[in-house]
Amino acid sequence: MLSLLSFLSLLAIATSSSTNEQPRTFIVQVQHDSNPLIFPTHQQWYASSLSSISPGTAPLLLHIYDTVFHGFSAKLSLTEALKLQALPHIIAVIPERVRHVHTTRSPQFLGLKTTDGVGLLKESDFGSDLVIGVVDTGIWPERQSFNDRDLGPVPSRWKGVCASGKDFAPSSCNRKLIGARYFCKGYEATNGKMNETTEYRSPRDSDGHGTHTASIAAGRYVFPASTFGYARGVAAGMAPKARLAAYKVCWNAGCYDSDILAAFDAAVSDGVDVISLSVGGVVVPYYLDAIAIGSFGAVDRGVFVSASAGNGGPGGLTVTNVAPWVTTVGAGTIDRDFPADVKLGNGKVISGVSLYGGPGLAPGKMYPVVYAGSSGGGDEYSSSLCLDGSLDPKLVEGKIVLCDRGINSRAAKGEVVKKAGGVGMILANGVFDGEGLVADCHVLPATAVGASGGDEIRRYMSAASKSKSSPPTATIVFRGTRVNVRPAPVVASFSARGPNPESPEILKPDVIAPGLNILAAWPDKVGPSGIPSDQRKIEFNILSGTSMACPHVSGLAALLKAAHPEWSSAAIRSALMTTAYTVDNRGEEMIDESTGNVSTVLDFGAGHVHPQKAMNPGLIYDISSFDYVDFLCNSNYTLTNIQVVTRRNADCSGAKRAGHAGNLNYPSLTVVFQQYGKHQMSTHFIRTVTNVGDANSVYKVTIRPPSGTAVTVQPEKLVFRRVGQKLNFLVRVETTAVKLAPGASSMKSGSIIWADGKHTVTSPVVVTMQQPL
Numbered sequence: 127m128l129s130l131l132s133f134l135s136l137l138a139i140a141t142s143s144s145t146n147e148q149p150r151t152f153i154v155q156v157q158h159d160s161n162p163l164i165f166p167t168h169q170q171w172y173a174s175s176l177s178s179i180s181p182g183t184a185p186l187l188l189h190i191y192d193t194v195f196h197g198f199s200a201k202l203s204l205t206e207a208l209k210l211q212a213l214p215h216i217i218a219v220i221p222e223r224v225r226h227v228h229t230t231r232s233p234q235f236l237g238l239k240t241t242d243g244v245g246l247l248k249e250s251d252f253g254s255d256l257v258i259g260v261v262d263t264g265i266w267p268e269r270q271s272f273n274d275r276d277l278g279p280v281p282s283r284w285k286g287v288c289a290s291g292k293d294f295a296p297s298s299c300n301r302k303l304i305g306a307r308y309f310c311k312g313y314e315a316t317n318g319k320m321n322e323t324t325e326y327r328s329p330r331d332s333d334g335h336g337t338h339t340a341s342i343a344a345g346r347y348v349f350p351a352s353t354f355g356y357a358r359g360v361a362a363g364m365a366p367k368a369r370l371a372a373y374k375v376c377w378n379a380g381c382y383d384s385d386i387l388a389a390f391d392a393a394v395s396d397g398v399d400v401i402s403l404s405v406g407g408v409v410v411p412y413y414l415d416a417i418a419i420g421s422f423g424a425v426d427r428g429v430f431v432s433a434s435a436g437n438g439g440p441g442g443l444t445v446t447n448v449a450p451w452v453t454t455v456g457a458g459t460i461d462r463d464f465p466a467d468v469k470l471g472n473g474k475v476i477s478g479v480s481l482y483g484g485p486g487l488a489p490g491k492m493y494p495v496v497y498a499g500s501s502g503g504g505d506e507y508s509s510s511l512c513l514d515g516s517l518d519p520k521l522v523e524g525k526i527v528l529c530d531r532g533i534n535s536r537a538a539k540g541e542v543v544k545k546a547g548g549v550g551m552i553l554a555n556g557v558f559d560g561e562g563l564v565a566d567c568h569v570l571p572a573t574a575v576g577a578s579g580g581d582e583i584r585r586y587m588s589a590a591s592k593s594k595s596s597p598p599t600a601t602i603v604f605r606g607t608r609v610n611v612r613p614a615p616v617v618a619s620f621s622a623r624g625p626n627p628e629s630p631e632i633l634k635p636d637v638i639a640p641g642l643n644i645l646a647a648w649p650d651k652v653g654p655s656g657i658p659s660d661q662r663k664i665e666f667n668i669l670s671g672t673s674m675a676c677p678h679v680s681g682l683a684a685l686l687k688a689a690h691p692e693w694s695s696a697a698i699r700s701a702l703m704t705t706a707y708t709v710d711n712r713g714e715e716m717i718d719e720s721t722g723n724v725s726t727v728l729d730f731g732a733g734h735v736h737p738q739k740a741m742n743p744g745l746i747y748d749i750s751s752f753d754y755v756d757f758l759c760n761s762n763y764t765l766t767n768i769q770v771v772t773r774r775n776a777d778c779s780g781a782k783r784a785g786h787a788g789n790l791n792y793p794s795l796t797v798v799f800q801q802y803g804k805h806q807m808s809t810h811f812i813r814t815v816t817n818v819g820d821a822n823s824v825y826k827v828t829i830r831p832p833s834g835t836a837v838t839v840q841p842e843k844l845v846f847r848r849v850g851q852k853l854n855f856l857v858r859v860e861t862t863a864v865k866l867a868p869g870a871s872s873m874k875s876g877s878i879i880w881a882d883g884k885h886t887v888t889s890p891v892v893v894t895m896q897q898p899l
């Protein structure tokens with residue numbers, strides 16, 4: 127029953143680690159229905175399996191899984207893990223991995239629009255039967271965003287609990303926050319006991335991330351809301367009436383797979399409708415990925431799972447949480463920002479952004495400005511980054527200091543400058559960060575500028591330093607909150623990009639949603655800058671990250687599910703994707719913040735979500751659990767690996783006959799051609815659409831082929847008589863080889879659009895040519 131690849135991954139650990147016998151956590155999948163009758167419970171059976179491999183002191187069981195996964199986690203030596211894996215009823219032994227939250231960890235810009243059309247749901251009870259499970263850092267239940275005024279009783283099917291613990295009484299839950307649990311056994315098995323001065327052994331949030339994401343998904347209307355006066359207005363989540371359940375899995379040292387899987391197990395069994403996961407790590411095959419495995423179990427039970435794409439952008443192949451049953455969300459800007467410009471002694475103005483909220487610099491006064499890289503004691507590199515203790519107070523006192531981004535957090539650099547006696551800070555992006563800006567609640571007057579702005583300031587400083595008569599000076603002008611910014615949305619620089627590193631035939635991310643400068647609830651425990659010395663308390667904070675984009679889609683999914691209770695997870699995602707838009711508020715193609723150039727499908731997937739249109743998409747591309755099994759077959763996963771993910775004994779013979787992985791009924795179509803000296807290349811896709819619009823509707827296709835390709839669709843007209851009716855069509859893509867260097871690739875995109883005069887159903891078509899090495 128040994129899966130070769132997970133066996134190999136165990137071996138990899140064995141050969142890469144000098145401390146093989148150092149126990150570590152493993153997630154163990156068990157053939158569920160082979161529980162011998164002598165064991166009344168699975169727990170006893172699992173405990174007995176553990177004693178059988180380790181006759182002395184049996185390893186301790188951490189979690190038992192029985193809803194989205196069958197098995198347990200335990201801390202095992204490698205020898206024990208290998209022995210366990212050899213037992214006949216063990217399907218897989220998966221090594222623990224650690225994940226991290228997907229915030230850019232620096233408070234930033236803007237707030238939620240009380241989103242297009244969804245605001246109209248405010249007065250109704252719309253969405254109030256839906257429960258969103260937020261798998262994150264916990265929650266600060268006293269926030270106004272979680273009040274339960276005018277909400278009806280907790281839905282009767284709800285089976286969750288309000289787990290009490292440190293500073294978290296059972297009464298912390300209410301009719302809004304209807305469940306709260308915490309999972310720390312995996313965390314503590316690796317890190318030892320948590321420090322209860324800095325962490326709560328309870329669902330209470332000592333970080334802020336989980337409180338923020340939960341209120342983005344389903345925060346109530348709160349007015350007035352702002353962060354130090356920035357982004358003043360009404361704060362509201364996407365689904366203000368939906369219920370929330372917090373599943374705390376992330377702790378100071380990260381979020382451990384064994385705990386994440388336990389949270390999925392509990393959330394699905396509690397009865398959530400949506401799981402929101404703004405957490406991720408490196409991409410591994412699905413059968414080694416607890417998030418992919420837990421998500422499959424959830425989706426299989428009708429639960430929608432949205433996950434953040436990650437903040438590894440703007441480079442390619444950075445997207446995470448890429449399983450095709452997960453909805454993967456990237457981040458875009460909104461039309462609000464927080465300008466804070468640098469004015470130089472030569473009159474030049476460099477635009478920047480900031481959420482600094484304290485006493486400003488003296489109006490009209492110019493301050494001496496110094497580059498941290500030339501102000502340090504010994505190490506120029508660490509001083510240029512304004513690392514702790516790297517600045518010489520004699521050189522920065524009374525001055526504005528230019529620091530480079532990297533290593534420590536943006537806000538922490540401000541603290542370093544402040545401690546050294548600086549009066550202000552300019553934070554410059556490196557080449558790698560490009561022009562993407564994140565605003566922070568700095569502890570001194572400070573602003574962030576792009577890489578080119580930083581270069582310009584340095585050039586000015588170096589020229590001015592040479593002239594004794596006019597040494598370099600600067601000031602920062604804080605301009606507050608600016609709205610109706612154009613262009614917006616723009617793909618956020620940090621938003622992780624495709625292609626999909628695990629399944630190249632599935633375009634990821636699926637969509638983008640607001641993720642830059644999002645205003646949402648924040649705990650008292652943490653200052654707005656996130657640095658430990660920051661004692662300021664605020665009700666709302668402004669953060670950026672795909673972490674903030676994901677819960678927008680989670681809330682939206684709850685609204686879609688309320689409107690269409692019969693829709694599957696795939697149907698909800700299809701509605702979001704086929705109605706998404708790719709133009710900005712100037713009516714032009716969305717641009718990429720990192721370059722200022724036009725963005726591509728690899729940046730935004732199907733586009734930016736459009737809540738109103740997603741309510742009524744006309745057609746949907748549905749996918750069942752069996753289709754995902756076929757997909758895994760056609761991705762050449764072994765039967766055992768498929769079983770690890772799906773808990774089913776798979777038979778791949780039918781799937782293989784039916785074609786290739788790109789035939790999964792996904793709302794986007796992607797093909798990667800390997801040009802092995804071939805001249806002509808072609809492929810076809812079979813798709814099935816379900817009519818969820820009107821009876822007797824006729825859809826006609828419009829094809830926008832990717833440049834250099836020929837795309838045909840048969841039939842070109844779909845005639846639906848009934849609602850719920852399904853019709854198939856065939857898409858053929860042909861292309862000729864292009865000149866490429868070995869290892870190089872070229873991506874072109876187009877689209878297929880079905881329209882009945884009332885609905886427009888758009889699917890991206892992505893063709894990549896790859897020249898083998």
Ligand SMILES: *[C@@H]1O[C@H](CO)[C@@H](O)[C@H](O)[C@H]1NC(C)=O
Nearest residue numbers: 319320321322323324325658
């Ligand atoms: C726990 O954290 C506090 C605050 O950082 C620290 O002072 C204390 O030494 C830590 N305790 C342990 C046992 O590590």
Ligand SMILES: *[C@@H]1O[C@H](CO)[C@@H](O)[C@H](O)[C@H]1NC(C)=O
Nearest residue numbers: 440718720721722723724725
């Ligand atoms: C952006 O556009 C400019 C000019 O159009 C081009 O020179 C540059 O290569 C583009 N950058 C990227 C990353 O595509």
Ligand SMILES: *[C@@H]1O[C@H](CO)[C@@H](O)[C@H](O)[C@H]1NC(C)=O
Nearest residue numbers: 631759760761762786787788
């Ligand atoms: C699976 O294996 C077949 C046969 O070797 C190959 O043609 C196909 O490209 C593979 N598919 C994937 C997705 O790797």
